[in-house]
Amino acid sequence: MFTIAVRAGPGRLAAKAPQLARAFHSTPKNTFFTSRTASLAGRANSKTSSNILSRLQGASRGYRTQYETYVDPATRRKELLRKLMVGGAIFGGTLVAVNAMFNRETREDGGMPPFERSYLNRTFMHTGLGVGIIGLTAYQMVQSGFVYRLMVTNPWVVGIGGIALSIGSMMATRAIDPDNYLPKYACWALFNATQAALIAPLMTVAPPALLARAGLYTLAMMGSISIVGATAKQDKYMYLGGPLLAGAAIVAVSGFAPLVLPATAVRTLAITENLWLYGGLAVFGGFTLYDVQKVLYHARAAERGIIREDPVNESISLELDFLNIFVRMVQILMMQQRRK
Template sequence: MQFASRISLSPISLRISAAQPAQRRAFSAFHSNLFRQNLQSPYNVLKSRTRMYMQNAPVLPRSRPISWQRMAMTAAGVAGAVVVIDGFLNRETRDGLSTAEQAYLHDTFKYTGGGLVLTAIAARSMFKSGLAFKIMTSNPWLVLGVSLVGSIGTMMGAYYTPPETTVQKHLFWLGFNACQAATLSPLFLFSPAILSRAALYTVGIVGSLSYVGATARNDKFLNIGGPLLAGVTVVALASLAPMALPLGVRSLAVTEAISLYGGLAVFSGFVLYDTQKILHHARLAEQGLIKPDALKESIGLELDMINIFVRLVQILAMGGNSKRK
C-alpha cells in the first residue's frame, strides 16, 4: 500500500502511484492549495496536486524571528508526546529487532534522510533563483501535467528499477527528489519560524510513530493498509471537491478541514504501516525470498514526511494569521 497566486501544487497524488500494484495511495506533498480562495489569507498552502485556484498574488507578512525558548518548549512537548503515543498504541511490544532488521531499517532511514536533505537544499536554491515565482505564475495546467508526469515517472523508475542497477536507480531517485524540490520551493515564502517549527513537529511525529511501529508486535499495523487507502481517497476527494462542485463557504471549510487534518492523520498512519512493512521485507530478504532494496522502501517514508510537513506548515500559518486578525 502505498495525491501562489495562480497555481497550487501538492504531494496526495504520488502516494497512489508509488504503492504496490494492488493497493496504491496518493502522493500529496505540495501540489495542492498553495493559496486558498480567501484573497486576504496567504497562508493556506498545498492540499492536493489537482486543486488550483486562479487568484491575485497574496501579500505575505513580515517574517518573525525564531524564538528559541518556544522551540525548546516545543521539543519538550514532542518528547512527552512520544511517551504518550508509545503508551497508547504500543501496549504489547515485540522482542528486540534482529541484526538484519536493524540494518535494513537504518539503511532505509539513511535514504529517507538523504532524500529530504537533497530536496530541501534544491528547493531553497530554486526559490533563491526565482523558479518558485515562475512556477506560481506560469500556466497552471502545464505545470500540473509536467509535475505529475515528472514526479510519478521518476518515482516509479526508482521504485521498480532492480537494486543491482545502481546507477540508473539512483538517477531516478535524484530526479524524484528534484521534482519534489520544484513543487516545494514556494514554501520558502513562509516565515523561517513556521518552517522550522513544522520541521521539528514532523521529526517528532515521524520519529515517535516509527519507534512505535518498530517495537510493536509483528504485523500489527500491516492490517491498517486498507483503511488507510480508503482514508487517503476521502482526503483526495475532499481536495478535489471545491474544483468540481459549487460549494458554499461552510462546505469549503469542511472539505478543507478534511483535506488538512484528515490528511495529517492518514499519513501519520502510513508511517506506522511503512515502518512495519520495512521490517516485514527485511525478514523476507533475510530468508532470500526478495532482494533487499532500502532505496525503494525510503520513497514511502519520504512521501509521508513531506505530506505531514506541508500540512503542519499550513496549520501553523493559519494559526498565526488568525491571531493577527
C-alpha cells in the same frame, strides 16, 4: 507518485495498493497549479500580489530581508536553546503518549533482530537524505527565481507535467535493480527534485520560522510513530493498509472539493478543508506506522532471500509520508497565525 514498481506482477498489486493514493497529497491545495494561484499569476503586477512576487523575484536579498532583523547573539543563543528544549519536550511527550495509546504490546523476543535493525536504519538514512535534498532544492528554486517562472506560466500545464514527471521518476527508481547504483540514484535524485518543485511555492508564502516549526512538529510526529512501529509486535499494524487506502481516498476527494463546489458553500468548504488538513494528518500518520512495519516485513523477507534488499525503494514511501504531514503542518500553523 504511485508506488507500484514496474516489475511488480498482479500478485503484488494488492499488497502495494495502500500506497496508490498518496501521490496526490504531497502538494498543498493552494500551490502553483490551482485556480487560485492561476489568478495570482494573472495579477502579477497588482498591489495585492506585490509581496509574494517581490519575494520570488528578489532572490537572496529580497527573500531574507522580509524576515531577518538584527538580534543580539546572546539573545539568539538563548532563543535557540529554548526552541531546542521545547522541541525535545514535544518529541518526548509525543513518544510517551503514542506509546501509551498504541504500543502496549511490544516484542516478546527480546528486541529487534540485528538484520532488521540494520535494514531499518539504512532506510531512515535514505529517507533523511531524500528529505534534505528536497529541502535544499526547494530553497534554491526560490532563491534563483525558478518558482516565479513556474507561476507566471500556465499553472495547469506545469502542475500536470510535474506530477507526471514525479510518477515516472518514482516508477523508474523502483524498477531499477539495486545493484545498478548510478541509474537508480539518478532517478531517485530526479524524484526528489520533482517533489521540491511541488512544495517550493509553499516556501514563498510561509516565513522561515514557521517552516522550521512545522518541520520540528513533523519530525516529532513521525519519529514517535516510527518508534512505535519499530518496537511493536511483528506485523501488528499491517492490517491498516486497507483502511488507510479508504481514508486517503476520502482525503483526496475533500482536497478537490474547492474546484467543484461554489464559493457560496462556505460551511461545506470549511468542513472539507478541515477534513483535508486534520484527516490527512491522521491518515499519513497511520501510513507512517504501516510503512515502518512494512520495512521490517521486507527485511525479514530479504534475509531469507525472497526479495532483494532495497532501502532506496523503502525510503520513498516514508518521504511521501513526511511531505504530506509537513505540508499540512505548515497550513495549520499559517491558519493559526492569521487568526491571531
